[in-house]
Amino acid sequence: MSSLKKIKIIKPDDWHLHLRDKKILKKILRYTQTFYRRAIIMPNLNKPITNCKKAIAYKRRIINASQLNTKFEPLMICYLTKETSLQELKYGFFKKIFIGAKLYPDQSTTNSKTGINKISEIFHILELMQKINMPLLIHGEDNNFDIDIYDREAKFIENTLVLLRKTFPELKIILEHITTKEAVYYIEENNSPYLAGTITPHHLMLNRNNMFIGGIQPNLYCLPILKRNIHQNALRQAISNGSTRFFLGSDSAPHLYENKINLIGCAGIFNAPSSLLCYVTVFEEMKALKYFESFCSKNGPNFYNIPINKESITLIKKPYKILEKVSVGKEFIIPFLSGEILNWSIL
Ligand code: NCD
Ligand code: ZN
Numbered sequence: 001m002s003s004l005k006k007i008k009i010i011k012p013d014d015w016h017l018h019l020r021d022k023k024i025l026k027k028i029l030r031y032t033q034t035f036y037r038r039a040i041i042m043p044n045l046n047k048p049i050t051n052c053k054k055a056i057a058y059k060r061r062i063i064n065a066s067q068l069n070t071k072f073e074p075l076m077i078c079y080l081t082k083e084t085s086l087q088e089l090k091y092g093f094f095k096k097i098f099i100g101a102k103l104y105p106d107q108s109t110t111n112s113k114t115g116i117n118k119i120s121e122i123f124h125i126l127e128l129m130q131k132i133n134m135p136l137l138i139h140g141e142d143n144n145f146d147i148d149i150y151d152r153e154a155k156f157i158e159n160t161l162v163l164l165r166k167t168f169p170e171l172k173i174i175l176e177h178i179t180t181k182e183a184v185y186y187i188e189e190n191n192s193p194y195l196a197g198t199i200t201p202h203h204l205m206l207n208r209n210n211m212f213i214g215g216i217q218p219n220l221y222c223l224p225i226l227k228r229n230i231h232q233n234a235l236r237q238a239i240s241n242g243s244t245r246f247f248l249g250s251d252s253a254p255h256l257y258e259n260k261i262n263l264i265g266c267a268g269i270f271n272a273p274s275s276l277l278c279y280v281t282v283f284e285e286m287k288a289l290k291y292f293e294s295f296c297s298k299n300g301p302n303f304y305n306i307p308i309n310k311e312s313i314t315l316i317k318k319p320y321k322i323l324e325k326v327s328v329g330k331e332f333i334i335p336f337l338s339g340e341i342l343n344w345s346i347l
Helices: 022-035 052-064 086-094 119-132 149-167 181-190 201-205 229-240 275-285 289-304
Strands: 006-010 013-017 038-041 073-079 100-103 136-138 173-175 195-199 246-248 312-316 326-328 331-333
Touching (some): 022 331, 052 073, 086 119, 100 119, 119 149, 195 229, 229 275, 246 289, 275 289
Parallel strands (some): 013 038, 073 100, 100 136, 136 173
Antiparallel strands (some): 006 312
């Protein structure tokens, strides 16, 4: 036992997580809570979290859904629309109700039908955010239907992000769940204290081939969609050279089986039961374990300017079987890598 390899790190935070609500929330929260001390909770519920009142109520529902004794803090985000009130946003940020606000291009993903059509629609909001130092989280895909789905992230950078950063050079931006070499290079090249990116475990472990091996794999369908292996390799490289501009955001996004395996299936991968173990697997493969802790537990809080956690957790190199499904009443959710074995476990 004592000869098994172990890694003790500061307890991580998940900087991009979907917890949903009600019975799903109740069933899945424990997986995140086991591995993470805090998480940024995505506001894209059926009725998005667009103001302080909704955020406070949702945060309370999350805390009340906890089934474990482990401390866990949800960090709430305001879903931006062109109607977002400046006063509300400012109040929410100063009162620490919101840690940031999220830009969803209109129709870009699950529950984004009240997202933004043209970035200039919200310049007055971004101006305020820059002034008060409030982070902007971005789903960085150009939603123009003429653009190939595999090019949407690169086109967003080219068509929107460059202009946005030129207009608001001191606005803190997190380009979320990056999937392309273009995003990696853009963040690395700028190397700005105002720009960072989060990376998911599935985009590190897989590429678009995986969606079609042995038949179509709806459980691997997510947005932004998995890309070519050159992009996957760029992401793996990005986390391996110790840049503090990249950090952990699992984008764990559960959908009930019947909604994923359907004629029109939902996008989203539920990886909370194994996300941290997936990350450590990739860092080990990349011989980059020395940067694992900063990616998981330091770069995020430093970028958001909040304290680093005091708690720690230990991972141990021991086979771990990922659970096959999570029941939700009569229904269920299939986790990422359901039933597969990873080489790392939590102590
Ligand atoms: C997310 C979801 O289901 O809410 N889906 C996904 O594929 N990642 C939305 C998102 O983060 O884009
Ligand atoms: Zn997401």
